[in-house]
Amino acid sequence: MNNHHRQQLEARARVLKAMAHPTRLFIIEELEKEERSVNDLTAMVGADVSTVSKHLAQLKQAGLVRDDKRGNQVFYRLAVPCILNFFGCVEAVLTEQLQQQSAAATLRVRP
Amino acid sequence: MNNHHRQQLEARARVLKAMAHPTRLFIIEELEKEERSVNDLTAMVGADVSTVSKHLAQLKQAGLVRDDKRGNQVFYRLAVPCILNFFGCVEAVLTEQLQQQSAAATLRVRP
DNA sequence: TGGCTATTTGGCTAAGCTGCCAAATAGATT
DNA sequence: AATCTATTTGGCAGCTTAGCCAAATAGCCA
Numbered sequence: 001m002n003n004h005h006r007q008q009l010e011a012r013a014r015v016l017k018a019m020a021h022p023t024r025l026f027i028i029e030e031l032e033k034e035e036r037s038v039n040d041l042t043a044m045v046g047a048d049v050s051t052v053s054k055h056l057a058q059l060k061q062a063g064l065v066r067d068d069k070r071g072n073q074v075f076y077r078l079a080v081p082c083i084l085n086f087f088g089c090v091e092a093v094l095t096e097q098l099q100q101q102s103a104a105a106t107l108r109v110r111p
Numbered sequence: 112m113n114n115h116h117r118q119q120l121e122a123r124a125r126v127l128k129a130m131a132h133p134t135r136l137f138i139i140e141e142l143e144k145e146e147r148s149v150n151d152l153t154a155m156v157g158a159d160v161s162t163v164s165k166h167l168a169q170l171k172q173a174g175l176v177r178d179d180k181r182g183n184q185v186f187y188r189l190a191v192p193c194i195l196n197f198f199g200c201v202e203a204v205l206t207e208q209l210q211q212q213s214a215a216a217t218l219r220v221r222p
Numbered sequence: 223t224g225g226c227t228a229t230t231t232g233g234c235t236a237a238g239c240t241g242c243c244a245a246a247t248a249g250a251t252t
Numbered sequence: 253a254a255t256c257t258a259t260t261t262g263g264c265a266g267c268t269t270a271g272c273c274a275a276a277t278a279g280c281c282a
Contacts, residue, residue, distance in 0.1 A: 001137060001155065009133040009140075016131035021270090022120040025127075026112060029120075038229060044112065051271055053230055072228050072279050086197065132240090149259060162241055164260055183249055183258055 018062030023047065024055050027076075028083055031065060035077035129173030134158065135166050138187075139194055142176060146188035 001009075019025060023045055030036055030044060042052045056076055059065040066079045112120075130136060134156055141147055141155060153163045167187055170176045177190045 001157070005137075006133065009136045012136055013131050013133045016127050016136075020124050020127035020131045022117065022124045023270095025120045025123055026116075039227090046112070047270095048272055049229070050231080050273080054270080057230085069229095069278090074229065134240095150257090159242055160259070161243080161261080165240085168260080180248090180259095185259065 015062050015064070018058050018064055021055070023052070024059055027052075027055060027059065028064065028078065031076060031078045032083065035068070035075045037073040037075050039073065041076070126173050126175070129169050129175055132166070134163070135170055138163075138166060138170065139175065139189065142187060142189045143194065146179070146186045148184040148186050150184065152187070 019028065026045060027041055030041065036044075038049065038053055038056065041056070042049045045052055056065065056067070060067060060076075064079055064083070065076045068075045068077070130139065137156060138152055141152065147155075149160065149164055149167065152167070153160045156163050167176065167178070171178060171187075175190055175194070176187045179186045179188070
């Protein structure tokens, strides 16, 4: 594993880490639909404004969202449109897990 | 955000979190090529065996890899083949970041 | 200006993660 | 059985994260 490769892996890990939180995934989902102000998102998430603001800062730092200040408010939108596709594989993983679990349950019931 | 939705987001976040570490990404990359024993991976990663073993346990817990004990050794392989595609979007994010950075650098040089 | 709303930042605590060493476990070999 | 190799587990120190409250900042409106 050379230096360049390591840096590449670290960069990828940073992006994944920024996405790896339920609230931030929710925000990403919402921003897929349309841009939103911090206030909007705060109401939808149901946490303290400061918490949501910090989540948004993390997403921005990772390059996943952009912000746009208009008047009083700051609107956030996705920086990268392809995040939707991103979940095809995650879903596959989750489906696999369900199948595994139900298979295991069946084995326990009928050993 | 109803209960089912929240659980779905948490499940997705767990998978992403399992991937969000440079060493674990490296392991995933290696396992894309072929199955590997813990010893193999430890040599490639260059950390303590116990550390690598714990990374593997995390990947397994998330449903990303499967293990297979043969004789003395435990071989790990990917549970889900589609992880390769998973990175198209991450790469797009990273490319965006580079473009942003070089654009900003240009602005600083020629304001 | 003063007050109002929207957002960010600082500070704190509780909880979680990472990596190492040491010890335990499991299989193979002599 | 004794020993060797491969792997996992327990435990700890150091570091990071999440969430809240309080305070600071920024723009709007009377």
